[in-house]
Amino acid sequence: MNVYDVTDCAHPRLLEEFFWPENIHNLTISPNGRYVYATQPLQVVDLDPLFDADPATGVRFIGNIEDKLDYPLVGVGPVPDVDDSAPQARRPSADYSAHEAWSNFDGTKLHLGAQLPTFEVFTILDITEWLADPVANRPAVISQREGRGHSMRTATIKGRRYALHSEESVFGANNGCLSEKLNPFAGPAEPWLTDITDETNPEMRISQFHLEINQPQNCPAQLDSGVEASVHYHDVDDATDATFAMMSMQGAGIRVVDIRDPRNPVEVAYFNPGDVQTGEGVTLDNAWGHVRYVEQTGQIWFATATGGFWVVEIEPQVRERLALESTPVLHAAGRPGTDGVAIDQALIGVVAAPAYCSLGPLASAG
Numbered sequence: 001m002n003v004y005d006v007t008d009c010a011h012p013r014l015l016e017e018f019f020w021p022e023n024i025h026n027l028t029i030s031p032n033g034r035y036v037y038a039t040q041p042l043q044v045v046d047l048d049p050l051f052d053a054d055p056a057t058g059v060r061f062i063g064n065i066e067d068k069l070d071y072p073l074v075g076v077g078p079v080p081d082v083d084d085s086a087p088q089a090r091r092p093s094a095d096y097s098a099h100e101a102w103s104n105f106d107g108t109k110l111h112l113g114a115q116l117p118t119f120e121v122f123t124i125l126d127i128t129e130w131l132a133d134p135v136a137n138r139p140a141v142i143s144q145r146e147g148r149g150h151s152m153r154t155a156t157i158k159g160r161r162y163a164l165h166s167e168e169s170v171f172g173a174n175n176g177c178l179s180e181k182l183n184p185f186a187g188p189a190e191p192w193l194t195d196i197t198d199e200t201n202p203e204m205r206i207s208q209f210h211l212e213i214n215q216p217q218n219c220p221a222q223l224d225s226g227v228e229a230s231v232h233y234h235d236v237d238d239a240t241d242a243t244f245a246m247m248s249m250q251g252a253g254i255r256v257v258d259i260r261d262p263r264n265p266v267e268v269a270y271f272n273p274g275d276v277q278t279g280e281g282v283t284l285d286n287a288w289g290h291v292r293y294v295e296q297t298g299q300i301w302f303a304t305a306t307g308g309f310w311v312v313e314i315e316p317q318v319r320e321r322l323a324l325e326s327t328p329v330l331h332a333a334g335r336p337g338t339d340g341v342a343i344d345q346a347l348i349g350v351v352a353a354p355a356y357c358s359l360g361p362l363a364s365a366g
Contacts, residue, residue: 001027001036003050003059015050018059026100030107035131037101037110041066044131063134065110065127066097069141097123102152102163107131109142111196113149113165115184122147122165124199142199147192150184151233154196155242157262163202164245164259166191166231174230174250177219188214189230191247193262209247209257209265227251232288238295243322244268246291246300254287254302256314258322269318276306298324 001020005013024038036045042065049057096119098112108131112123122145129137149165156162166189173186180187190210195203213222213229222229229252236242236259245265247255253272257265273285286305293300298314314324 003047016058018045021061022064028101030103031105032107035107037103039098039101040096042097042101062131065139068130068138069097099150100152102154111152111154111163113147113152115148115150115167120146120148122149143202145202145204147194147204153235155236155239157242157259160195160197162262163194163196164191164234164236165194166234168232169230174228175219175222176214176216177223190214191231191234207263207265211249211252233290235291237293246293248287248289248291248302250286250288251284254291268321269314271312273304273307273310278306
């Protein structure tokens with residue numbers, strides 16, 4: 001893991017290259033910038049020593065939470081899990097308490113969602129005491145319920161707190177012909193909202209966002225299209241006062257969903273990057289990463305699997321529909337997602353612009 005100082009974003013400065021003691025998959029930074037959480041297994045480091053003016057100190061590894069975290073045996077829906085016949089009431093977390101961890105501002109509380117039919121536990125942890133002394137103390141389990149979470153985000157909507165969480169389905173059979181209970185191996189993955197206002201007793205899956213193409217009755221059309229329209233990651237516009245969510249739904253592009261009524265999420269806009277010409281031919285681009293909304297400009301930033309880095313803007317009628325404050329449209333003409341755009345390898349390079357920073361190369365499309 002490389003840690004950069006981007007205070008001067010045109011000249012990022014490498015502070016440290018840190019080697020985690022075990023495998024890392026997803027990385028999440030606490031909103032206050034102090035802690036980094038890695039998953040599979042769930043490990044934590046403290047960045048604070050990097051900024052104590054002592055060049056001899058660096059990133060401090062705190063520990064592996066799963067060494068101190070037990071896991072409940074819970075089933076999915078009406079059928080038991082394959083491991084529910086085990087005699088013990090609880091089991092070790094098996095390095096899989098979370099695919100992605102999401103924390104509160106100061107990093108002392110974690111929201112976790114695991115994957116797979118044998119690890120489908122939605123967990124809220126208080127790790128305050130564990131952070132202070134990871135040897136003597138254990139993380140405090142606030143609640144654990146049946147529920148998955150390949151991607152995990154929290155949001156406050158009209159004064160109540162919610163978790164936006166989802167599975168993934170990335171093995172080529174993610175279509176409405178098959179049940180979502182087969183995730184992540186098959187079936188469509190679509191995100192849920194869970195009410196976590198009472199963290200000791202979350203109200204699980206109060207709603208789920210659906211795409212019409214993923215409905216079972218549209219199975220033949222989906223197979224004919226060859227489009228995989230499952231969510232991979234998702235985000236909200238403002239975690240402290242959320243209006244809409246942005247879903248990366250692979251071949252279905254970015255979907256913008258009004259979540260002001262959490263029990264009735266409604267899609268209001270989408271952007272599909274379309275086909276991209278590569279050296280291997282034309283391929284349908286996939287939106288698969290996290291998404292950032294920039295309130296000051298009304299722009300949405302995201303990267304796709306083939307097409308590179310995209311900046312799109314919310315059109316005026318959508319802003320009106322969402323009751324967003326007026327923001328000047330910087331590029332009113334714009335252009336839609338394209339058909340057969342060629343990625344010019346000669347254009348690969350660091351793009352220097354006042355609107356954003358880049359720590360790596362960007363492929364410029366068309």
